[in-house]
Amino acid sequence: MARGLLTTASTLLLSMRALADDWPFMTFQSAQINPPKMEVKKTGTTDPGYIFVGPRGNQPEGIAALIYDDDGNLVYQGPTEVTANFKVQKYANEDVITFWAGNMMDLGFGYGTVHILDNTYREIYTVTLPGDFVSPDGVARDSYIDLHESHVTTRNTLLVTAYNVTQFDLTAIGGKVDDYMLDAMFYEIDIATNEIVYSWSALEHIQAIPLEQSKQGLGEDYGTVEKPWDAYHINSVELMDEGYIISLRHYWSGYYVHRNGTVMWRLSGERDVGDFQIDDAGIFSWQHDIRVYNQTSEGMTIDLFNNANTPTETVAPTTGLSLAVDLVNRKVTTLRTMNDGEDVIHSVSQGSYQLMSEQTNHVFLGYGSITKVKEFDANNNAVLTAQFGEENAVASYRAYKFQWRATPFWPPTVVAKRSSNSATLHMSWNGATEYDNWAIYTASSPDSMEHTFITSVKRTGFETAGDVRNLRTPYLQVVARKGNVPLGSTVVPVA
Numbered sequence: 001m002a003r004g005l006l007t008t009a010s011t012l013l014l015s016m017r018a019l020a021d022d023w024p025f026m027t028f029q030s031a032q033i034n035p036p037k038m039e040v041k042k043t044g045t046t047d048p049g050y051i052f053v054g055p056r057g058n059q060p061e062g063i064a065a066l067i068y069d070d071d072g073n074l075v076y077q078g079p080t081e082v083t084a085n086f087k088v089q090k091y092a093n094e095d096v097i098t099f100w101a102g103n104m105m106d107l108g109f110g111y112g113t114v115h116i117l118d119n120t121y122r123e124i125y126t127v128t129l130p131g132d133f134v135s136p137d138g139v140a141r142d143s144y145i146d147l148h149e150s151h152v153t154t155r156n157t158l159l160v161t162a163y164n165v166t167q168f169d170l171t172a173i174g175g176k177v178d179d180y181m182l183d184a185m186f187y188e189i190d191i192a193t194n195e196i197v198y199s200w201s202a203l204e205h206i207q208a209i210p211l212e213q214s215k216q217g218l219g220e221d222y223g224t225v226e227k228p229w230d231a232y233h234i235n236s237v238e239l240m241d242e243g244y245i246i247s248l249r250h251y252w253s254g255y256y257v258h259r260n261g262t263v264m265w266r267l268s269g270e271r272d273v274g275d276f277q278i279d280d281a282g283i284f285s286w287q288h289d290i291r292v293y294n295q296t297s298e299g300m301t302i303d304l305f306n307n308a309n310t311p312t313e314t315v316a317p318t319t320g321l322s323l324a325v326d327l328v329n330r331k332v333t334t335l336r337t338m339n340d341g342e343d344v345i346h347s348v349s350q351g352s353y354q355l356m357s358e359q360t361n362h363v364f365l366g367y368g369s370i371t372k373v374k375e376f377d378a379n380n381n382a383v384l385t386a387q388f389g390e391e392n393a394v395a396s397y398r399a400y401k402f403q404w405r406a407t408p409f410w411p412p413t414v415v416a417k418r419s420s421n422s423a424t425l426h427m428s429w430n431g432a433t434e435y436d437n438w439a440i441y442t443a444s445s446p447d448s449m450e451h452t453f454i455t456s457v458k459r460t461g462f463e464t465a466g467d468v469r470n471l472r473t474p475y476l477q478v479v480a481r482k483g484n485v486p487l488g489s490t491v492v493p494v495a
């Protein structure tokens with residue numbers, strides 16, 4: 001075991017060393033929100049979609065679920081809260097938004113709840129994990145879902161991770177008889193009923209995943225309830241045909257867990273470790289986000305985010321990796337490596353790999369502790385880079401790019417400033433993706449039905465400004481439209 005390689009405290013919670021935060025924030029007249037500016041650079045043809053991030057860390061504003069278009073315009077800011085895995089997924093064949101929200105522990109995991117919203121942003125399901133978990137701060141909670149995974153399966157269940165503090169005899173690896181460590185667990189929960197349909201614990205499979213194989217040194221001040229040893233660091237779970245594949249960052253490995261609980265094989269990022277011969281290009285470490293495609297009895301494609309670095313060790317560029325796993329010959333061959341040679345990134349924690357489309361083969365990488373995202377084309381060339389905060393001062397655990405169509409259940413917001421008989425309007429509709437123009441009508445009262453069309457203004461990003469002259473009524477009705485089709489409206493006083 002790699003002793004002295006102490007990385008736990010900041011594996012996920014970024015180090016708060018970078019104090020200065022000069023990153024610019026957006027301001028609007030019609031919305032009291034200040035999301036970070038999204039600086040976008042396009043260097044090729046991108047796939048359509050919006051950028052989904054959930055920043056947190058050393059910044060005054062914008063700690064929320066955020067959607068931007070790929071020109072950097074804000075589309076949506078959710079409530080102020082620490083989020084993770086903010087993304088679009090399919091539930092019962094419909095596009096829904098899912099995200100984790102809750103409390104981060106200093107040790108690099110969290111306790112929270114998974115929220116599922118429809119395309120009006122109404123919460124349709126709230127998934128929780130109650131139970132007899134032990135947490136480092138001793139606080140009892142209603143839900144212990146960890147932030148690392150919230151994956152909706154084709155059988156309408158949710159796969160989540162959980163961390164539990166457990167006392168364990170660590171004398172065999174140089175610790176104490178009464179040390180505390182973190183168990184790595186995952187759960188499959190039925191979304192409609194919140195019922196647990198499957199659970200698994202790494203500590204219950206200690207023969208298959210021995211503690212001495214952990215790359216995470218015990219460290220000096222670890223082993224208490226407050227600072228338990230994070231031997232495994234589970235950070236992704238996905239369905240396999242007969243079970244699950246999990247990512248254990250602190251073992252540099254993915255494990256296939258049969259649904260009967262047995263660990264069937266280990267795919268290690270190290271040469272001559274685990275059950276496969278891995279080629280040189282496929283070497284990985286401290287990884288995140290293991291995803292599986294095209295599974296057959298003979299093999300599959302496995303994608304992952306290869307951090308290759310820790311807060312204490314910078315080793316190699318962080319890459320996106322796509323691997324062909326040959327179950328017959330027990331070999332792993334590298335299919336794709338994504339690394340922008342113009343902007344090499346060393347991400348010490350967090351991160352994500354998203355295959356955007358099996359038609360275009362574009363891949364979207366979120367760089368975790370480095371506040372950047374990149375889109376790569378089928379030839380592994382970076383076609384988009386976007387940044388939304390200071391590197392290592394702010395992070396988004398994962399980041400995604402998805403197509404998304406939403407018309408919020410709340411109305412647009414409008415502020416009107418009058419001067420003599422004209423008015424200046426600022427109009428926005430947080431979260432709305434479908435409208436392309438604003439129509440403005442006169443109104444004699446807030447609930448008047450007699451409206452006269454004055455003008456229409458083309459949408460410009462999150463907020464649109466417009467002027468009205470020869471104003472004769474004390475109110476204006478402002479309608480967000482797609483072409484001539486009204487989607488939402490607000491009446492605003494201009495008196």
Ligand SMILES: *[C@@H]1O[C@H](CO)[C@@H](O)[C@H](O)[C@H]1NC(C)=O
Pocket residue numbers: 131132133134164165166167
């Ligand atoms: C968490 O660990 C404690 C021991 O520290 C144990 O009693 C409890 O059952 C565990 N919780 C779960 C959900 O496994």
Ligand SMILES: *[C@@H]1O[C@H](CO)[C@@H](O)[C@H](O)[C@H]1NC(C)=O
Pocket residue numbers: 258260261262
């Ligand atoms: C689980 O299933 C696999 C595949 O059939 C088998 O090899 C393994 O022995 C099973 N384990 C248990 C505990 O039944």
Ligand SMILES: *[C@@H]1O[C@H](CO)[C@@H](O)[C@H](O)[C@H]1NC(C)=O
Pocket residue numbers: 293294301355358
């Ligand atoms: C899955 O297989 C199809 C058909 O061979 C192929 O077009 C596609 O690229 C594969 N997907 C991945 C992620 O390997």
